Amino acid sequence: MNVKNYIKNNLLIFDGGMGTLLQSKGLKVGELPERFNITNPTAVQQIHKSYFDAGCNVVTTNTFGANSLKFSLNELEEIIKSAVENARIAQKSSKTSQPKWVALDLGPTGKMLKPYGDLEFEDAVAVFKNTVRLGVKYGVDLVIIETMNDCYETKSALLAVKEECSLPVIVSNAYGEDGKLVTGASPKIMVNILEGLGADAIGVNCSFGPNKLMPVIDEYIKYSSLPIIFQPNAGMPKVVNGKTEYDVSPKDFAVSALQAVQKGVKIVGGCCGTTPEHLKAVSEILKGVKPLKTTKKNYSTVTSFVKAVDFEKIPVLIGERINPTGKKKFKEALKNQDIDYVLKEGINQQEKGVHILDVNVGLPEIDEVKMLERVVLSLQEVCDLPLQIDTSNPVAMERALRLYNGKAMINSVSGKKESMQAVFPLVKKYGGVVVCLTLDENGIPPTATERVEIAKKIIAVAKSYGIDKKNLIFDPLALTISADKNSAKETLKAVKIISEKLKCKTSLGVSNVSFGLPSREIINSNFFTMALSCGLSAGIMNPYAEDMLKSYYSYLALSGLDESFDGYINFANSLPKKEVVEIKAEGEIKDKPLEKSELQTAIIKGLKNQAYKITKELLKTQKPLDIINGDIIPALDYVGVGFENKTVYLPSLLMSAEASKVAFDAVKEEVATSSQNKAVFVLATVKGDIHDIGKNIVKLLLENYGYKVIDLGRDVEPKIIADAVVKNHAPMVGLSALMTTTVLYMQQTVKLIKEVAPWCKTIVGGAVLTEDYAKSIGADKYCKDAMEAVRYAESVFNG
Numbered sequence: 001m002n003v004k005n006y007i008k009n010n011l012l013i014f015d016g017g018m019g020t021l022l023q024s025k026g027l028k029v030g031e032l033p034e035r036f037n038i039t040n041p042t043a044v045q046q047i048h049k050s051y052f053d054a055g056c057n058v059v060t061t062n063t064f065g066a067n068s069l070k071f072s073l074n075e076l077e078e079i080i081k082s083a084v085e086n087a088r089i090a091q092k093s094s095k096t097s098q099p100k101w102v103a104l105d106l107g108p109t110g111k112m113l114k115p116y117g118d119l120e121f122e123d124a125v126a127v128f129k130n131t132v133r134l135g136v137k138y139g140v141d142l143v144i145i146e147t148m149n150d151c152y153e154t155k156s157a158l159l160a161v162k163e164e165c166s167l168p169v170i171v172s173n174a175y176g177e178d179g180k181l182v183t184g185a186s187p188k189i190m191v192n193i194l195e196g197l198g199a200d201a202i203g204v205n206c207s208f209g210p211n212k213l214m215p216v217i218d219e220y221i222k223y224s225s226l227p228i229i230f231q232p233n234a235g236m237p238k239v240v241n242g243k244t245e246y247d248v249s250p251k252d253f254a255v256s257a258l259q260a261v262q263k264g265v266k267i268v269g270g271c272c273g274t275t276p277e278h279l280k281a282v283s284e285i286l287k288g289v290k291p292l293k294t295t296k297k298n299y300s301t302v303t304s305f306v307k308a309v310d311f312e313k314i315p316v317l318i319g320e321r322i323n324p325t326g327k328k329k330f331k332e333a334l335k336n337q338d339i340d341y342v343l344k345e346g347i348n349q350q351e352k353g354v355h356i357l358d359v360n361v362g363l364p365e366i367d368e369v370k371m372l373e374r375v376v377l378s379l380q381e382v383c384d385l386p387l388q389i390d391t392s393n394p395v396a397m398e399r400a401l402r403l404y405n406g407k408a409m410i411n412s413v414s415g416k417k418e419s420m421q422a423v424f425p426l427v428k429k430y431g432g433v434v435v436c437l438t439l440d441e442n443g444i445p446p447t448a449t450e451r452v453e454i455a456k457k458i459i460a461v462a463k464s465y466g467i468d469k470k471n472l473i474f475d476p477l478a479l480t481i482s483a484d485k486n487s488a489k490e491t492l493k494a495v496k497i498i499s500e501k502l503k504c505k506t507s508l509g510v511s512n513v514s515f516g517l518p519s520r521e522i523i524n525s526n527f528f529t530m531a532l533s534c535g536l537s538a539g540i541m542n543p544y545a546e547d548m549l550k551s552y553y554s555y556l557a558l559s560g561l562d563e564s565f566d567g568y569i570n571f572a573n574s575l576p577k578k579e580v581v582e583i584k585a586e587g588e589i590k591d592k593p594l595e596k597s598e599l600q601t602a603i604i605k606g607l608k609n610q611a612y613k614i615t616k617e618l619l620k621t622q623k624p625l626d627i628i629n630g631d632i633i634p635a636l637d638y639v640g641v642g643f644e645n646k647t648v649y650l651p652s653l654l655m656s657a658e659a660s661k662v663a664f665d666a667v668k669e670e671v672a673t674s675s676q677n678k679a680v681f682v683l684a685t686v687k688g689d690i691h692d693i694g695k696n697i698v699k700l701l702l703e704n705y706g707y708k709v710i711d712l713g714r715d716v717e718p719k720i721i722a723d724a725v726v727k728n729h730a731p732m733v734g735l736s737a738l739m740t741t742t743v744l745y746m747q748q749t750v751k752l753i754k755e756v757a758p759w760c761k762t763i764v765g766g767a768v769l770t771e772d773y774a775k776s777i778g779a780d781k782y783c784k785d786a787m788e789a790v791r792y793a794e795s796v797f798n799g
């Protein structure tokens with residue numbers, strides 16, 4: 001039986017951990033487990049068999065890291081061929097009676113995708129395709145994509161599977177204790193992206209033990225219309241007497257599996273630290289237990305990689321400003337490839353409070369496909385709002401949807417046959433919520449009733465493509481009242497019927513209604529309020545138009561949608577104050593919180609080009625060190641605090657770090673390094689630590705003061721540092737460490753240097769260090785900042 005049909009009425013039991021069992025069968029530390037398929041097939045077969053014997057329905061091939069980045073294509077083929085054979089041999093030799101399948105295991109590539117790493121999205125797709133093609137060739141029954149902790153990489157893997165075969169595919173992500181992926185996606189976001197891309201089952205694996213994962217499972221149950229998989233590890237690993245141990249017993253593990261099934265999970269298995277005993281306990285506890293029915297959920301949701309926006313109770317604001325229509329400067333910016341201009345429009349609209357950004361860059365003089373791709377990718381580097389891909393060019397639409405990191409909003413399809421034939425296949429393949437214009441081959445009908453009929457036709461055609469109506473949003477089109485005094489009335493009527501009778505979501509481009517009339521904002525904002533009262537789910541609007549926002553926030557407050565009136569109060573407080581500002585005495589002004597400078601803002605928002613330009617400008621009037629201490633470091637501190645408080649996620653932290661590096665490069669270009677070579681200074685960030693901005697500042701200043709700096713880079717082994725000190729007979733070494741986990745390596749490095757180069761003075765610094773800690777590890781000097789490092793060096797060498 002096909003596994004997809006099987007899980008309609010049965011629970012499916014996956015296998016458990018592989019790595020620790022391979023170690024017990026002789027896999028050495030550092031040896032690649034995937035090679036074991038060839039070098040020690042019997043061991044792999046035994047492990048698979050023990051899982052089948054324990055009652056598992058599915059074993060996953062030993063191919064977690066089998067990809068073309070780690071292995072040549074020839075070796076990859078050999079590995080996958082033997083991996084599938086090993087699983088099949090186990091399947092045949094196990095005598096238990098449950099249905100059995102073999103799943104191709106796909107783990108992360110081990111590299112991060114751009115912009116956080118250097119792997120291109122399409123290259124990631126190609127890497128996964130290589131593995132999938134071979135899995136299919138050697139006859140696996142299904143594919144499982146697992147332990148993915150970045151949603152973009154998950155998307156690339158799922159696309160690869162869907163484009164390479166039609167086998168059932170399960171996607172499972174690994175969550176952190178904050179209930180998010182490393183790059184910030186929540187379960188709700190993953191459900192939306194993966195359902196949109198056509199996964200057959202989704203869920204969670206690995207992470208930090210079964211119990212702590214229950215809230216994540218609850219989120220999956222709440223939002224997913226697909227069967228859910230639950231494959232936790234056996235708790236967090238602990239090293240006891242040099243051996244890795246896990247603390248969740250088979251019995252406790254099985255109890256958690258049962259709890260998950262009682263919540264609605266349909267597929268259970270284990271990850272790191274789980275053994276055939278764990279899975280045996282699971283299969284025993286689940287004997288005779290029937291799965292709950294998977295129910296369809298009706299949320300209309302779009303997402304970026306960290307934000308989900310629902311078209312549910314609270315109406316959604318879609319910023320319309322990234323659009324060249326009627327905007328001379330915008331057109332110029334597009335022609336001149338001035339992406340920063342477009343990005344600023346995105347950032348400014350986000351600051352005005354919109355929930356989604358419409359992105360339209362269609363201009364006859366430019367290559368829309370390339371420009372849309374570039375703008376979508378760049379916007380996602382600096383803005384975390386979901387995007388609405390707005391184009392009438394299906395090629396540009398497909399490219400943007402493919403590269404978009406999230407579940408996009410799509411603008412638009414109409415009731416014309418040609419439009420539906422072009423757009424619906426893309427919505428089906430990539431997912432998304434599509435704006436449906438109620439017009440067809442005969443144009444825009446004048447009455448609400450006729451527009452509703454077109455909406456019904458669109459719903460039916462979308463269904464034939466497998467697109468649910470929760471992923472359609474109807475725009476019944478606001479026409480100009482000055483041309484037809486009844487047009488607004490008909491549009492509002494259509495909004496009401498579509499939301500109340502068809503139970504569908506609606507959106508409107510509001511501004512068109514007032515065309516040709518004076519003081520258009522008065523009409524627009526009142527029309528917006530009227531539409532909201534008719535049940536409008538979203539408005540495509542100009543967020544710089546204060547009247548529109550006044551309508552929006554008053555509507556929320558008056559209709560009971562603004563609990564505790566936070567939205568209204570914040571908005572009201574943001575309006576310019578009319579009262580006269582009291583002039584304060586000089587001393588009082590000091591207490592005011594510091595405004596963020598332009599450079600700080602550029603770094604915080606991750607705008608590299610701007611950070612560079614502003615730094616260059618500042619250098620004309622300010623000292624390099626003042627810019628570093630006054631702007632660059634405070635900006636990084638600001639995002640660092642956000643990161644700690646979970647208001648900033650790794651992608652934004654990385655973008656800020658990149659922008660600060662560019663600013664720092666601008667400073668470096670300005671500071672001529674001296675060639676006096678007073679003394680040799682070996683410098684490094686210690687093992688395990690990739691933070692090097694502080695270390696680079698220390699280097700810049702030392703060079704500026706005439707020292708020859710041998711910079712060993714970051715994440716440097718203690719021995720390499722000690723060797724460099726000895727080789728250069730360096731009188732001084734500088735070590736930087738920024739994490740509590742890496743200061744231990746600083747201690748090791750200092751100890752080693754003291755042993756092999758007792759003449760060498762050790763200077764240490766970095767955000768987590770203290771004077772006391774530096775003393776306790778035997779360092780000669782702790783420096784709180786780079787200047788102190790220079791002063792110390794000067795005091796040693798110049799007395």
Ligand code: B1M
Pocket residue numbers: 182633636637638639640641643644650653654656657688689690691692693694695697698733734735736737738739740741763764765766767768783784785786787789
């Ligand atoms: Co990360 N990071 N980061 N990070 N990051 C911190 C350090 C963190 C405190 C953020 C937080 O949670 N609040 C936290 C560490 C928590 C802890 O251990 N207590 C953290 C974490 C957890 C992580 C990751 C694990 C995140 C993840 O992947 N989940 C990961 C670590 C990967 C690894 O190292 N293995 C990670 C990654 C990154 C980025 C890549 C995104 C980026 C680094 C880019 C780069 O360096 N090329 C980054 C950044 C930018 C930061 C923050 C925001 C800023 C660090 C910085 O550059 N500050 C940081 C939060 C913070 O510190 N506010 C944070 C500016 C710099 C000039 O200061 O290096 O302290 P600093 O240097 C100062 C002084 O300390 C002194 O002089 C400089 C000033 O003049 N100094 C010396 C430094 N070294 C010296 C040596 C000397 C003398 C003086 O003599 C030799």
